[in-house]
Amino acid sequence: MSRLQVSDSNLPLYEQGALRAVTGETIRPGGFALTDRAMTFCNLPDGSKVLDVGCGTGASVRYLRRKYRVDAVGLDPSASLLKEGREKSRHECPLTRATASSMPIGDEKLDGILCECVLSLTADPLAVLREFHRTLHPQGVLILTDLYLRAPERSEGLRDLTTKCCLSGAVAHSETEARVAESGFGMLLWEDHSTLLRDLAVRFILAHGSLQGLWPGSCGKGNASGIPSAARLAKPGYYLLIAEKGGRSRTT
Numbered sequence: 001m002s003r004l005q006v007s008d009s010n011l012p013l014y015e016q017g018a019l020r021a022v023t024g025e026t027i028r029p030g031g032f033a034l035t036d037r038a039m040t041f042c043n044l045p046d047g048s049k050v051l052d053v054g055c056g057t058g059a060s061v062r063y064l065r066r067k068y069r070v071d072a073v074g075l076d077p078s079a080s081l082l083k084e085g086r087e088k089s090r091h092e093c094p095l096t097r098a099t100a101s102s103m104p105i106g107d108e109k110l111d112g113i114l115c116e117c118v119l120s121l122t123a124d125p126l127a128v129l130r131e132f133h134r135t136l137h138p139q140g141v142l143i144l145t146d147l148y149l150r151a152p153e154r155s156e157g158l159r160d161l162t163t164k165c166c167l168s169g170a171v172a173h174s175e176t177e178a179r180v181a182e183s184g185f186g187m188l189l190w191e192d193h194s195t196l197l198r199d200l201a202v203r204f205i206l207a208h209g210s211l212q213g214l215w216p217g218s219c220g221k222g223n224a225s226g227i228p229s230a231a232r233l234a235k236p237g238y239y240l241l242i243a244e245k246g247g248r249s250r251t252t
Contacts, residue, residue: 028117029145029196029197029199030193030199030200032063034116034196035060035063035116037191038114038143038145038242039064041188041189044070044112044141047070048111050064050071050072050073050112051073051075051110052064052072052114052115053074053075053100053103053114053115053118053132054115054116055074055075055076055082055095056074056081057081057084058088059085060114061093061094061095062089072094073096074096075095075097075099076095076097076098077098082095082097100115100118100128100132101122101123101124101128103135105135107134108135108136109135109137110135110136110137110140111137111140112136112140112141112143113135113136113140113143115144115146117147118146119144120146120147120169120170121166125179126182129142129180129182129183129185130183133184133185133245136245138245139245139246140245141188141243142185142241142244142245143241144239144241144242144243145239145241147166147167147169147237147238148170148172148237149172149235149236149237150234150236150237152172152175154234154235155170155233156230157233158170158230167230167231167234167236173190173239176239176241177241180241180243181249184246185243185247186246186247186249186250187242187250188242188243188244189250190239190241192238192239193239193240194237196238197237197238
């Protein structure tokens with residue numbers, strides 16, 4: 001879920017209408033396309049316990065429970081999105097208010113964790129990955145989708161931003177893999193899906209006339225005027241990563 005802002009500087013974009021009018025409830029590039037890709041790859045059995053971290057209104061939780069028959073639950077720090085999600089599901093969809101860095105889940109309780117377009121927003125991604133590791137069963141799977149930088153050597157402009165957002169938190173492919181490995185996971189799959197990010201940008205432009213609505217007041221408090229030029233230099237892309245707790249890496 002992107003935390004960019006549009007018209008109201010007090011609300012993140014994912015709680016406003018501009019981006020959601022383009023993405024629907026999933027509020028991320030590609031919608032359920034990468035969710036399906038990941039779940040097909042992992043082939044989790046019916047009843048598996050799966051947590052969606054940064055679940056928003058619970059769209060993926062409901063989707064996973066219905067299509068893949070897993071025992072999916074969600075957590076998110078946004079009270080307003082969780083309230084909306086509970087109303088839509090008539091409280092039949094288990095949603096909890098919590099942060100990724102401190103999850104109210106016991107050790108080794110989960111078969112899978114889904115974290116879509118969220119990790120780059122966290123203050124300490126390595127600590128979050130270790131929290132994921134703690135809560136997964138041995139051989140449990142971690143599914144990540146997020147932004148990464150295809151030209152990290154030109155990311156100085158993003159690092160100098162006074163705002164915190166998915167772009168300022170994006171890192172190189174190699175750094176993401178290193179963090180995952182350091183947290184005790186073995187890589188199973190890495191795929192580039194940057195076309196989904198480009199498609200979202202095009203759809204936003206068609207809906208709103210330009211991408212300029214993403215930048216004013218963007219990403220919380222601070223001056224975000226440097227984001228467009230900094231992003232062009234760093235060339236953000238979008239990835240799908242699947243890893244296994246305690247497993248040996250199978251990618252090259």
